[in-house]
Amino acid sequence: MSGSVTIVVEGNRVDAAAAEFDLEGGIATFTGSPIIDMKDGDRQIKLAASIILLNLDTGDFEVRDGQRVHDETD
Numbered sequence: 001m002s003g004s005v006t007i008v009v010e011g012n013r014v015d016a017a018a019a020e021f022d023l024e025g026g027i028a029t030f031t032g033s034p035i036i037d038m039k040d041g042d043r044q045i046k047l048a049a050s051i052i053l054l055n056l057d058t059g060d061f062e063v064r065d066g067q068r069v070h071d072e073t074d
C-alpha cells in the first residue's frame with residue numbers, strides 16, 4: 001500500500017507513507033516517515049521512526065530509530 005496509510009491495532013495507531021504486508025511471514029512493515037501513537041499505561045506517546053514493524057499474529061510493534069514526538073501539551 002502506498003499513499004497515506006493508517007492502521008489501528010489495539011488502540012495503537014500507525015500513520016505512514018507506505019506499508020508492505022507479508023501475510024506468510026506475519027509482518028507488516030511501515031516506511032515513509034512512520035509515526036506510532038500508542039498507549040503507555042494512562043498516557044499516549046507518539047514516536048517517529050525510520051521503520052515500524054507490526055507482528056500480525058501478536059499485535060506487537062517494533063520501532064526502529066524511534067524518537068518521541070512532543071505535542072504542545074508535553
